[in-house]
Structures are given as structure tokens and as C-alpha cells.
Amino acid sequence: MKREDQLPDLAQRLSRQTAPHSIKERRILAVHLPEFAIERWQIWCARHASTLPEELPVALAVDTAHGPVVHATNRAAAIAGVRRHARIVDMRALCPELKVEYADTVGDEKLLENLTFWSRQWGPWSVADAPDGLFCDTSGVAHLHGGEDRLLRNVEERFSKIGFQTQLALAPTPGAAWALAHYGPVRSIATSANLMRMLAPLPVAALRLSPKTVTTLQRLGLKTIGALADVPRIALARRFRDHADPSDTPLHRLDLTLGRQADPLNAQADPIRFVTTENLTEPALDPAPYLPDLCQKLCVQLARSQHGVRRLRLSAYRTDGMVATSFLTTAQPSNNPEHLHSLLLGKLDHIDPGFGFDVLTLTAESTENLDIVQTRLDGNPDDGTELARLIDRLAARFGPNKLQRVALSGSHIPERAANWHPAPQRYASPLPSTQRRPIRIFAPPEEIRVLYAVPEGPPAKFIWRRVTHRVIRFAGPERVAPEWWHDRPGTRLRDYYHIETETGRRLWIYRNGLHGDGRGGEPSWFLHGVFA
Amino acid sequence: MEILLKSAPPPLKTKLDTLRTRSRRLETPTQSQPATLIEVFSSAPTDGAATGFTLASLGHITKPVLWIQDHLSRRECGQPYFQGLPYKDNDILYLEISRPKDALCAAEEGLRCHSLGAVITEIWGNPNVVDFTATKRLALRAEASRVPIWFLRHAAEADLSAARERWRLSSLPSHRHPYDMRAPGAEIWKAHLFRARWRPTGEWVASVEQGRLHLQYATEHNTHQLAINAL
Numbered sequence: 001m002k003r004e005d006q007l008p009d010l011a012q013r014l015s016r017q018t019a020p021h022s023i024k025e026r027r028i029l030a031v032h033l034p035e036f037a038i039e040r041w042q043i044w045c046a047r048h049a050s051t052l053p054e055e056l057p058v059a060l061a062v063d064t065a066h067g068p069v070v071h072a073t074n075r076a077a078a079i080a081g082v083r084r085h086a087r088i089v090d091m092r093a094l095c096p097e098l099k100v101e102y103a104d105t106v107g108d109e110k111l112l113e114n115l116t117f118w119s120r121q122w123g124p125w126s127v128a129d130a131p132d133g134l135f136c137d138t139s140g141v142a143h144l145h146g147g148e149d150r151l152l153r154n155v156e157e158r159f160s161k162i163g164f165q166t167q168l169a170l171a172p173t174p175g176a177a178w179a180l181a182h183y184g185p186v187r188s189i190a191t192s193a194n195l196m197r198m199l200a201p202l203p204v205a206a207l208r209l210s211p212k213t214v215t216t217l218q219r220l221g222l223k224t225i226g227a228l229a230d231v232p233r234i235a236l237a238r239r240f241r242d243h244a245d246p247s248d249t250p251l252h253r254l255d256l257t258l259g260r261q262a263d264p265l266n267a268q269a270d271p272i273r274f275v276t277t278e279n280l281t282e283p284a285l286d287p288a289p290y291l292p293d294l295c296q297k298l299c300v301q302l303a304r305s306q307h308g309v310r311r312l313r314l315s316a317y318r319t320d321g322m323v324a325t326s327f328l329t330t331a332q333p334s335n336n337p338e339h340l341h342s343l344l345l346g347k348l349d350h351i352d353p354g355f356g357f358d359v360l361t362l363t364a365e366s367t368e369n370l371d372i373v374q375t376r377l378d379g380n381p382d383d384g385t386e387l388a389r390l391i392d393r394l395a396a397r398f399g400p401n402k403l404q405r406v407a408l409s410g411s412h413i414p415e416r417a418a419n420w421h422p423a424p425q426r427y428a429s430p431l432p433s434t435q436r437r438p439i440r441i442f443a444p445p446e447e448i449r450v451l452y453a454v455p456e457g458p459p460a461k462f463i464w465r466r467v468t469h470r471v472i473r474f475a476g477p478e479r480v481a482p483e484w485w486h487d488r489p490g491t492r493l494r495d496y497y498h499i500e501t502e503t504g505r506r507l508w509i510y511r512n513g514l515h516g517d518g519r520g521g522e523p524s525w526f527l528h529g530v531f532a
Numbered sequence: 533m534e535i536l537l538k539s540a541p542p543p544l545k546t547k548l549d550t551l552r553t554r555s556r557r558l559e560t561p562t563q564s565q566p567a568t569l570i571e572v573f574s575s576a577p578t579d580g581a582a583t584g585f586t587l588a589s590l591g592h593i594t595k596p597v598l599w600i601q602d603h604l605s606r607r608e609c610g611q612p613y614f615q616g617l618p619y620k621d622n623d624i625l626y627l628e629i630s631r632p633k634d635a636l637c638a639a640e641e642g643l644r645c646h647s648l649g650a651v652i653t654e655i656w657g658n659p660n661v662v663d664f665t666a667t668k669r670l671a672l673r674a675e676a677s678r679v680p681i682w683f684l685r686h687a688a689e690a691d692l693s694a695a696r697e698r699w700r701l702s703s704l705p706s707h708r709h710p711y712d713m714r715a716p717g718a719e720i721w722k723a724h725l726f727r728a729r730w731r732p733t734g735e736w737v738a739s740v741e742q743g744r745l746h747l748q749y750a751t752e753h754n755t756h757q758l759a760i761n762a763l
Contacts (some may be wrong), residue, residue, distance in 0.1 A: 386646055390598075390645035398627065398634065402628045404627070404628065405626065406614040440580055440583060440609060440611065441616075473715060474715065499716070504706070506580065530578060531616070532588075
């Protein structure tokens with residue numbers, strides 16, 4: 001046995017252990033978007049033409065157990081002293097003209113997912129690092145962009161073109177890249193040779209430890225990564241052996257960052273693209289004969305991966321270089337070629353062929369999992385699918401807004417209680433009212449001219465649509481007060497009467513307001529509905 | 533040796549039997565007939581009798597109902613109000629259409645779907661597209677897919693049509709309210725069947741009893757020809 005093997009200091013022996021070969025080949029790009037939430041909100045405002053002036057301090061808030069707390073601030077607010085994770089009430093006291101909006105964290109996550117897939121232009125695997133960063137494995141890519149520095153500049157430029165500030169770093173491990181992106185110099189590039197040297201001056205928070213562990217380390221006097229790395233391993237292991245979360249120990253994190261332990265990126269697979277193309281031998285003017293084949297091929301692809309299409313795009317590439325497109329949406333995911341074919345036939349008017357097109361593509365833009373489920377044993381078609389197909393046909397023919405269903409509403413105002421809303425899915429039915437309600441309703445209610453009023457009850461004679469009606473019987477009044485939280489101040493209450501005229505017609509009329517309620521002149525009468 | 537089994541021939545129908553089956557058919561509501569195209573004309577566009585009669589004839593339907601209304605009938609007669617429908621667990625698909633031609637197309641699409649409970653189409657007036665051919669096509673489709681279709685015609689003349697039953701509805705003064713002398717009570721309508729394929733025509737007083745349509749012959753007692761002065 002050699003003398004080195006019998007070294008008394010175990011830690012020394014361990015620290016001379018070289019890193020595995022794999023980190024020499026990996027180049028992980030870490031992107032940090034420091035002002036992600038506020039920039040996304042600013043982009044949204046610009047798109048909706050509701051940009052606020054730059055000098056106005058704006059803060060985005062999230063709800064916590066202690067009330068709304070600042071999630072992100074714009075530059076003006078940061079200068080005014082508004083800090084992240086501070087309570088809104090405190091910040092409002094500090095800065096009275098602060099404008100507070102609620103943060104859309106769900107939308108932020110979605111955008112981050114999209115940006116992760118978008119950043120696959122620089123590397124095959126990318127993974128989002130919630131809430132405002134991402135990693136991309138760019139091993140072997142640098143030469144395509146003319147070097148690593150040019151690659152980083154390219155990334156920064158692309159992100160700034162869509163409106164996001166970035167902090168970038170390139171390193172052999174994700175941990176090191178993250179540390180350099182957040183705490184290191186601008187666009188730092190670390191190789192396995194100078195990794196330790198670049199990481200040494202960074203604070204221990206760059207190891208992605210929890211704040212409690214960071215405080216402990218600071219109290220121990222270990223403020224930088226270099227200081228931490230100088231401590232013998234066995235001492236660190238012994239100090240943090242009873243730590244609640246073993247992945248949060250400084251030793252583990254240091255090993256991950258320096259590449260002594262493997263830290264793979266769990267990247268999501270690329271979403272499957274379902275596209276079929278038909279290349280025509282000579283330009284054609286009518287896409288209809290080619291549709292059955294296209295639908296058939298697409299549905300075969302969909303069925304193979306058990307997906308159903310929700311949104312379909314038919315594109316005709318014209319000989320003059322233009323593209324004519326038509327979109328189609330279905331209520332339920334579908335991979336039935338006949339159904340899609342029949343829906344597409346109705347959409348061909350939107351395609352203007354020009355002088356002819358020679359390429360036709362059918363793309364499934366939005367798909368959902370469609371597991372083949374057998375609900376019946378007798379071979380009859382499933383009721384739910386038939387209804388969904390009918391809804392698709394009607395929506396494709398007349399537009400999705402024309403097919404309406406009753407929407408739930410907790411309102412007692414008749415026209416709001418049960419309203420028709422465009423909806424492919426069935427809403428929960430509105431609560432039945434305790435009073436009798438008419439079978440038909442006029443929107444808006446029609447004014448009637450009173451001929452002979454009586455002090456109590458509905459008018460004895462009135463004119464409606466140039467026909468005089470005499471009221472024989474009535475039931476009421478049913479008072480419907482305005483919803484003060486919705487309606488304008490000055491909205492008058494309504495007293496509804498269920499009346500019957502001499503011809504047998506049963507109508508629903510109301511008086512708008514009371515005599516002397518101070519919200520207008522004499523109350524007028526309206527006809528709102530017709531009873532069976 | 534083969535034994536031939538012969539069953540006795542059915543007894544001959546007597547005149548009393550024929551009378552009994554015919555009278556039973558008169559009293560049963562339209563529902564028991566095969567699902568087909570039925571036209572209902574309202575005497576006045578602002579009369580809710582036609583709608584009420586249609587819904588009462590359909591009864592309690594658990595399957596979805598497609599309600600198609602064209603632009604003029606929506607403006608003149610109003611939209612159907614869900615809270616006023618007799619059954620609250622209906623699933624109504626309401627389609628807003630502007631032209632009668634589109635309404636017919638939508639009705640045909642609806643009849644192709646077997647999981648619908650009924651199709652109700654409201655048309656204003658006598659547009660050219662609603663002719664004998666169109667109604668014949670709809671009637672055949674309805675019979676093939678067994679989805680009843682009700683055509684509500686407002687402010688329309690009874691032109692040539694292939695509907696299997698054609699009704700004319702108007703409101704009658706309602707029954708007495710059990711607790712309130714001055715209030716309108718249970719509604720009744722005058723239903724005049726002026727063309728029918730499988731039953732004789734007639735005029736009845738229609739009312740809703742225990743959730744089903746009930747047809748009675750008109751008498752003094754139930755039509756309240758006397759004017760009631762409640763005020």
C-alpha cells in the first residue's frame with residue numbers, strides 16, 4: 001500500500017478527488033429574467049394600448065396569509081422605495097400614489113413554459129426554472145453561433161427584442177450557471193478549468209440554499225463559496241448531518257455546483273406536431289377533392305398517439321407566394337376523419353385560392369389526449385359524442401357565438417338571472433325562482449302607454465304595440481330592487497304584476513320606480529314578458 | 533307423422549272495439565305519436581299559447597333540446613326565458629339565427645343527431661324557403677331519426693305544408709286561482725287541430741294537468757265565456 005492511501009486526513013484525500021469527465025463536455029446556459037412579471041405586464045398593457053406613464057410607480061401584488069404582498073415593481077416604484085415581499089399596505093403608506101395591480105402568476109408560468117420551448121433554438125433540451133429563469137443545454141452548439149460569447153450576446157438580443165431583460169451565464173453545471181447568472185459578472189462563461197476560480201467570490205446564497213441555511217452559514221462566518229469550499233468536507237457533513245432536508249445541505253449543493261455529483265436537466269419532450277401535407281402536381285383552385293385524404297392521414301397520426309384535435313388549420317400555399325388559411329375549432333377532441341371532413345367542407349369559403357395553390361397542409365394546432373374509452377356494450381354511439389358533434393357542426397356553420405346555453409347567475413334581476421351565453425359546455429342550471437316566471441321575455445322591455453291608471457295595482461287599460469288591452473285580473477306586486485353593487489346609482493326598483501287581459505293573454509308588466517322616490521319623474525310602465 | 537299446430541284466428545273486430553280505439557287515440561296527447569314535424573300557429577305573435585302548448589306536449593324531456601329562433605321572431609315575440617319553463621333540468625341549446633333559410637339548415641342538422649330530445653324552430657311569417665319540399669324533408673328526417681320537431685309560426689298564414697299535424701293556438705281566460713280571487717290561475721288555451729294525418733281534426737280546450745297536456749272538448753264550464761270583472 002502506498003503512503004498516500006494511509007493519509008490520516010480523510011477530508012484531504014476526498015478533496016483531491018477529480019470531477020467526473022462528464023462535466024467537461026456539458027455547457028449549460030442559465031437565463032435569469034430579473035423583471036419577468038412586471039415586464040410581462042408591461043407587454044400586455046402595450047398590446048392592449050393601456051400603457052401607463054413611466055413615472056407612475058406600479059407594483060404587482062399577490063395574496064398571502066398576511067394580506068397582499070408586493071410581487072414585482074417597476075423602476076419608478078423601486079426608486080420610490082417599494083420593495084419586494086413587503087406588504088402592500090406598508091408600501092402604500094410609503095408611496096401614496098402607488099398603483100397596485102394583481103399579478104397573474106398562472107399566466108407567468110405559462111409564458112415561461114412557452115419561452116422554454118422557444119429557447120430550444122439554442123439547444124435541444126431546455127427546462128423552466130420557476131419562477132423567472134430557464135436552463136438550456138447548449139453543449140456543442142457554440143460553434144454554430146461563432147463562439148460562446150457571440151451565443152450569449154445572441155440570446156440577450158433575442159430576449160430583449162421581445163421585451164425582457166436577461167442575466168446570462170454559461171457553465172458546466174446548472175448550479176454553477178445559475179450562480180453566475182444571478183451573482184456573477186455580465187455574460188460570464190465558466191469552463192471546468194476556471195470554475196472554482198469564478199465561483200469563489202460569489203456569496204453562499206448562489207448555491208440555491210434556503211434562507212435559513214444561508215443565515216446559519218453566515219453566522220458561522222462562511223460568506224462566500226470559496227470559504228465554504230475550503231472547509232474540510234467531513235466537518236461540513238458532520239455539521240449539517242441532522243438537517244431536515246438533505247438536498248438543502250451546503251455540501252450537497254457544493255457538489256452539485258462543482259460537478260462532483262450529477263445534476264441532470266429533466267427536460268420535457270417536444271410537443272408532437274401533427275401535420276399532413278399534400279403536394280399537388282399542378283396548381284388547383286378547389287381544395288375539396290383533397291380533403292378526405294388529408295383528414296384520413298392526419299387522423300391516423302392522431303390515433304397512433306391517442307390524441308384528438310381541438311383546433312385545426314387548413315393552409316393553401318398559393319402560386320403567387322401567399323398563404324390562404326382557414327381555422328376550425330371543435331367542442332371535444334376528435335380524431336374522426338368523416339366528422340372533420342364534414343366540418344372542413346363548410347370552411348372552404350374562407351380560402352381564396354387566387355390563381356391556384358400547389359401545396360395543401362392540414363395542421364392540428366391544438367390537441368388533447370383522447371383515450372379510447374368504451375362506454376356501451378351494445379354498439380350504439382355514445383350520446384355525449386353525438387351531441388358534441390352537433391355542437392361542432394352548428395358552431396362551424398353559424399359561428400361559435402350563436403350557439404348559446406343558459407348561464408348560472410345568482411342575480412334576482414330577471415334578465416340577469418337566466419341569460420343566454422355562448423357556451424359549448426353546459427353550465428350548471430340557474431336556481432329556480434320561487435315566483436312564477438314568464439315563458440318568454442323581451443330584451444329590452446317594451447314601454448306601454450297607460451290609459452287608465454288605478455291607485456293600487458296595474459293600470460286598468462293600456463296600449464301596447466298600438467293595441468288597447470284591458471286588464472281583467474292581476475297578481476302582484478313583486479318587488480325587484482336594483483342590485484346596488486352592480487347598477488348605477490339612481491336605478492329604480494320594479495314592481496312586477498302578472499296580469500290577464502280580456503282576450504285571455506297573460507303578460508308580465510312592471511312599474512319602473514315609485515311615485516315620489518326622488519329618482520326621476522312619474523314612473524313609467526314596461527312589459528317584460530309573456531306567460532303561457 | 534307430422535302434427536300441424538294451428539293457432540286460432542284473432543277475434544273479429546266489432547264496431548264497439550273500433551270506436552273504443554278511436555276515442556282512446558283522441559284523448560292521448562301528441563307524444564304517443566311517432567316523432568315527426570308538427571306545426572303550431574299562434575293567433576297573435578304576442579300570445580304565449582303556442583309556446584306553452586309546445587312545451588306541454590313535449591313534457592319532461594331529459595335529453596337536450598335545440599331551440600332555433602330567427603331574427604324577426606326574436607324581436608317581435610321575445611326570447612324563451614329559462615326560469616319560466618316548466619322543467620328546470622332541461623338542457624336547452626339556443627341558436628340565434630338571422631335568416632329563415634339558416635333556421636331550416638340548423639333544424640336539419642339537429643335532426644341528424646339522435647341524442648336530442650326535440651327541435652323547436654320559430655319562424656316569422658311565410659318566407660319562400662318554408663315550402664312544401666322543405667317541410668316534407670324535415671318531416672321525413674324527423675321520422676327517420678325519431679327526434680320530434682315543432683315548428684312555431686308567428687304571424688303566418690297556413691300555407692301548403694307537409695306537417696303531420698297543424699295546430700292553431702290562442703289563449704283563453706284562465707281558471708280561477710285557488711287562493712286569490714283576483715289573480716290569473718292555471719292557463720288554458722284553445723287548440724284547433726285543422727290538419728292531421730293520423731287522427732281526426734277538432735277543436736279542444738288544452739290545459740296542463742299533472743305535467744301533461746290535457747285536451748278536453750269545449751264547454752261553457754271550461755271556457756269562461758262570461759267576462760269576469762275582478763277590479
